[in-house]
Amino acid sequence: MQSDLQSxxxxxxxxxxxxxxxxxxxxxxxxxxxxQEQAAQDFMARALTTRGYExxxxxxxxxxxxxxxxxxxxxxxxEDAVNVVGTRRSKTKTGRxxxxxxxxxxxxxxxxxxxxxxxxxxxxxxxxLYGRGGGDMKAGLASNLFAMDALAACxxxxxxxxxxxSVVEEECTGNGALACLARGYTADxxxxxxxxxxxxxxxxxxxxxxxVHLKGRPTHVAYAGSGANAIEAAIxxxxxxxxxxxxxxxxxxxxxxxAHMEHALNLNVAKIKGxxxxxxxxxxxxxxxxxxxxxxxxxxxxxxxxxxxxLDAARENDFLRNSLxxxxxxxxxxxxxxxxxxxxERARSAIDALGDAHQAATGAxxxxxxxxxxxxxxxxxxxxxxxxxxxxxxxxxxxxxxERVELESMRRVxxxxxxxxxxxxxxxxx
Amino acid sequence: MQSDLQSxxxxxxxxxxxxxxxxxxxxxxxxxxxxQEQAAQDFMARALTTRGYExxxxxxxxxxxxxxxxxxxxxxxxEDAVNVVGTRRSKTKTGRxxxxxxxxxxxxxxxxxxxxxxxxxxxxxxxxLYGRGGGDMKAGLASNLFAMDALAACxxxxxxxxxxxSVVEEECTGNGALACLARGYTADxxxxxxxxxxxxxxxxxxxxxxxVHLKGRPTHVAYAGSGANAIEAAIxxxxxxxxxxxxxxxxxxxxxxxAHMEHALNLNVAKIKGxxxxxxxxxxxxxxxxxxxxxxxxxxxxxxxxxxxxLDAARENDFLRNSLxxxxxxxxxxxxxxxxxxxxERARSAIDALGDAHQAATGAxxxxxxxxxxxxxxxxxxxxxxxxxxxxxxxxxxxxxxERVELESMRRVxxxxxxxxxxxxxxxxx
Numbered sequence: 001m002q003s004d005l006q007s008x009x010x011x012x013x014x015x016x017x018x019x020x021x022x023x024x025x026x027x028x029x030x031x032x033x034x035x036q037e038q039a040a041q042d043f044m045a046r047a048l049t050t051r052g053y054e055x056x057x058x059x060x061x062x063x064x065x066x067x068x069x070x071x072x073x074x075x076x077x078x079e080d081a082v083n084v085v086g087t088r089r090s091k092t093k094t095g096r097x098x099x100x101x102x103x104x105x106x107x108x109x110x111x112x113x114x115x116x117x118x119x120x121x122x123x124x125x126x127x128x129l130y131g132r133g134g135g136d137m138k139a140g141l142a143s144n145l146f147a148m149d150a151l152a153a154c155x156x157x158x159x160x161x162x163x164x165x166s167v168v169e170e171e172c173t174g175n176g177a178l179a180c181l182a183r184g185y186t187a188d189x190x191x192x193x194x195x196x197x198x199x200x201x202x203x204x205x206x207x208x209x210x211x212v213h214l215k216g217r218p219t220h221v222a223y224a225g226s227g228a229n230a231i232e233a234a235i236x237x238x239x240x241x242x243x244x245x246x247x248x249x250x251x252x253x254x255x256x257x258x259a260h261m262e263h264a265l266n267l268n269v270a271k272i273k274g275x276x277x278x279x280x281x282x283x284x285x286x287x288x289x290x291x292x293x294x295x296x297x298x299x300x301x302x303x304x305x306x307x308x309x310x311l312d313a314a315r316e317n318d319f320l321r322n323s324l325x326x327x328x329x330x331x332x333x334x335x336x337x338x339x340x341x342x343x344x345e346r347a348r349s350a351i352d353a354l355g356d357a358h359q360a361a362t363g364a365x366x367x368x369x370x371x372x373x374x375x376x377x378x379x380x381x382x383x384x385x386x387x388x389x390x391x392x393x394x395x396x397x398x399x400x401x402x403e404r405v406e407l408e409s410m411r412r413v414x415x416x417x418x419x420x421x422x423x424x425x426x427x428x429x430x
Numbered sequence: 431m432q433s434d435l436q437s438x439x440x441x442x443x444x445x446x447x448x449x450x451x452x453x454x455x456x457x458x459x460x461x462x463x464x465x466q467e468q469a470a471q472d473f474m475a476r477a478l479t480t481r482g483y484e485x486x487x488x489x490x491x492x493x494x495x496x497x498x499x500x501x502x503x504x505x506x507x508x509e510d511a512v513n514v515v516g517t518r519r520s521k522t523k524t525g526r527x528x529x530x531x532x533x534x535x536x537x538x539x540x541x542x543x544x545x546x547x548x549x550x551x552x553x554x555x556x557x558x559l560y561g562r563g564g565g566d567m568k569a570g571l572a573s574n575l576f577a578m579d580a581l582a583a584c585x586x587x588x589x590x591x592x593x594x595x596s597v598v599e600e601e602c603t604g605n606g607a608l609a610c611l612a613r614g615y616t617a618d619x620x621x622x623x624x625x626x627x628x629x630x631x632x633x634x635x636x637x638x639x640x641x642v643h644l645k646g647r648p649t650h651v652a653y654a655g656s657g658a659n660a661i662e663a664a665i666x667x668x669x670x671x672x673x674x675x676x677x678x679x680x681x682x683x684x685x686x687x688x689a690h691m692e693h694a695l696n697l698n699v700a701k702i703k704g705x706x707x708x709x710x711x712x713x714x715x716x717x718x719x720x721x722x723x724x725x726x727x728x729x730x731x732x733x734x735x736x737x738x739x740x741l742d743a744a745r746e747n748d749f750l751r752n753s754l755x756x757x758x759x760x761x762x763x764x765x766x767x768x769x770x771x772x773x774x775e776r777a778r779s780a781i782d783a784l785g786d787a788h789q790a791a792t793g794a795x796x797x798x799x800x801x802x803x804x805x806x807x808x809x810x811x812x813x814x815x816x817x818x819x820x821x822x823x824x825x826x827x828x829x830x831x832x833e834r835v836e837l838e839s840m841r842r843v844x845x846x847x848x849x850x851x852x853x854x855x856x857x858x859x860x
Contacts, residue, residue, distance in 0.1 A: 107706075107707045107709065107710050108706040108707050108710070109706075110706050110710070110713045110714065111645070111713065111714055114645065114713060114714075171707070171709065172708070172709075207709065209708045209709075215541070215544065229698070229699060231699050231700075231701075231702050231717075232668065232699055235665055235668070238662065238665070268659070268708070268709070268710075268711055268712075269659060269661050269662055269705075269712070270661075270705045270707065270708040270709065270710065270711070270712055271661075271704065271705035271706070271707070271708060271712065272661050272702050272703065272704050272705060272712075272715065273702065273703050273704075274701065274702050274703075275699075275700045275701035275702060275718070276537075276538040276539075276540050276701070277537045277538050277601070277700065277701070277829070278602070278639045278698070278700040278701060278718045278719070278720045278761060278762075279537065279601065279602075279637070279639075279698070279700065279720050279762075279803075279829065280537050280538070280540070280698075280700065280829040280830075281698055281700070281829070281830075282698075282699070282700055282701065282702075283540045283541065283544060283830070283831070284540065284541055284544075285702065287661075288705070288708045289708070290708045290709050331708060332708075332709075373709075399707070399709065399710040399711070400710075400711075400713070401713070
């Protein structure tokens with residue numbers, strides 16, 4: 001790549017950076033939690049249309065994706081699950097096509113009093129933008145968009161089709177990214193700027209979500225016998241699940257990417273609800289669990305073991321023995337994915353191009369990391385034979401309070417992305 | 431008491447018993463959970479007015495009772511807390527006055543699918559009436575009313591004022607009964623037909639309700655460290671509370687009425703709620719506890735120990751140490767009460783009168799019992815120097831599913847009550 005073009009691209013990112021921060025701030029102001037993404041998707045659609053992208057906006061139809069590998073079960077309505085894709089078609093089509101993917105959904109903000117300032121009133125302080133979703137991953141959506149803008153500002157377009165995706169459902173199923181695949185969007189590579197501190201993600205875990213429903217026949221607390229309490233009956237099940245977590249993390253079960261991690265697989269007892277009245281022994285409780293699995297670990301085998309662990313523990317409990325828990329799957333049934341295992345020439349070439357772009361933008365070598373979360377990368381990598389590069393800015397407290405993203409990091413990632421697009425797709429005159 | 435009057439009263443109860451069962455069924459059909467009692471109270475008010483009682487119906491004003499002994503703290507609005515009292519004034523006032531007390535509020539029905547038939551569609555089967563509140567304690571309200579009706583059917587009225595009370599809030603604070611006291615309703619004795627199998631309650635426990643609020647600063651589950659989970663942080667606190675429960679139940683702490691009971695004081699972890707998102711480490715959890723105390727045990731000392739136990743356990747937990755739980759009291763701050771400790775002539779005489787009435791109605795001696803719950807009796811006994819007789823029909827699964835009350839038991843209690851009224855108050859011509 002010509003160093004002249006490189007510096008013109010970087011200058012263009014710098015020139016538009018205030019605009020980009022304003023865009024990120026506007027986007028972060030939308031409380032786009034699951035089911036509430038539409039206004040934020042309107043905003044994205046306008047941003048793409050204004051820039052001349054060909055717009056595709058559609059409601060996800062579960063019937064069209066539920067038979068596909070990678071589908072995760074859905075609880076509740078899907079009327080609000082709307083994807084937005086903007087396409088920039090190349091005139092010459094001499095280069096390699098690219099998907100720039102990001103998700104618009106954010107996780108709930110939790111108790112407001114835990115935030116130093118309101119989660120949907122983004123503020124910039126000390127070089128960071130604070131707000132729910134600012135890091136995970138609206139800065140990435142901004143980076144993808146303004147990287148493309150930088151090319152345009154230089155009078156250039158990618159010399160291959162580029163598909164800009166703003167998807168829903170990344171935080172619970174991945175069905176937004178899956179719906180893009182089902183609609184026919186494929187390319188030679190995908191880039192997903194999830195906030196992993198400018199490192200290239202070489203492996204990600206799979207994730208399973210499940211609910212455990214406990215029920216029984218208790219009565220007035222005056223007659224409470226020990227153990228006949230649906231809430232307390234959850235405790236030995238949680239203990240047994242943590243023992244399973246410990247086994248799964250054992251050294252002999254770790255693939256190479258995770259060999260160095262003592263505890264990559266986290267089991268999270270995430271939500272709980274039970275009981276109706278303080279002087280009634282609780283007859284029911286439900287708790288929600290997130291459990292990770294390694295790349296290569298079978299979802300079906302994991303589910304079978306989870307069920308065995310729960311039911312075995314229940315059979316040891318007087319209360320549960322006669323009223324075994326019900327296990328309901330909802331949300332993530334996500335396999336792990338390791339870019340490191342993709343030995344194709346395409347993957348090698350894409351990684352090299354990103355490495356060079358990162359070097360150019362930051363002056364440092366591209367670091368690589370295996371992460372303990374999942375991302376939508378698995379759909380491209382596992383089900384569409386497309387190398388998926390997860391590479392985005394530095395953020396903190398994602399899913400927590402006072403979530404924030406470092407603005408200079410977003411700037412570097414935007415530059416690296418612009419450079420990567422030019423390297424991967426090549427360029428043509430507008 | 432003349433045996434002739436006795437049999438006329440019993441015949442009158444029998445003659446109206448189908449009506450009484452229909453009344454109980456109609457009353458049980460009202461889902462009069464806390465905040466939803468008004469329609470049921472309308473029904474009670476009509477029943478009293480039709481019968482010529484002087485009606486008093488008023489909304490409880492927290493300001494008027496919150497300084498009184500026995501008051502329990504209230505969370506939430508009180509607009510719907512309406513008491514109904516019907517007064518039958520004596521012309522001669524030659525006898526001893528009486529309060530006939532019952533509560534209209536019922537506890538929540540819990541998951542509907544645990545009921546064999548809908549909880550507010552009462553049905554009679556095999557001599558039992560099924561439905562939420564049928565036992566606890568609408569059968570008692572019916573018994574009080576139809577016992578008075580039996581006197582009227584014999585052309586008689588009590589020879590002293592009788593106050594028929596239908597109160598709210600028995601199941602959470604007792605503030606309904608307290609508001610009756612504050613309004614000036616006192617008498618020489620009180621009868622409360624709570625469903626304790628035709629036994630006279632000689633002692634009842636005190637009850638404390640409290641909430642434990644846990645909060646912390648967790649993040650994406652991918653970075654979950656052990657212990658940084660607000661839901662799981664509740665587990666060691668629950669364990670410590672059960673250890674306290676064990677200590678409080680120790681033989682050396684039991685008053686005479688409970689000396690024979692290994693485990694009179696039940697600690698109930700009754701409700702729990704926590705977490706917002708399955709892939710976020712839960713930042714908060716709240717659980718509700720009911721704990722019993724013995725008669726004579728100090729509420730303030732109990733609260734102090736509860737707080738110490740919770741905070742000591744929290745300080746041993748990495749997550750909680752820096753974010754100590756908040757303990758909130760709402761609902762019951764109820765002292766225990768033992769009629770057995772009332773050595774007054776009035777108490778002895780009331781117990782004797784009930785014993786004779788029970789013997790006449792059932793042919794058996796009146797059994798006595800210390801119970802592991804609380805009732806509104808404490809207000810009369812502790813704060814108004816009035817012996818309070820808790821004596822009502824046999825019911826099962828109160829606070830549970832398929833709650834039911836035995837109709838023949840209600841018949842016997844109604845007869846015993848009619849006989850007791852005639853013995854205690856004496857009679858006069860209408």
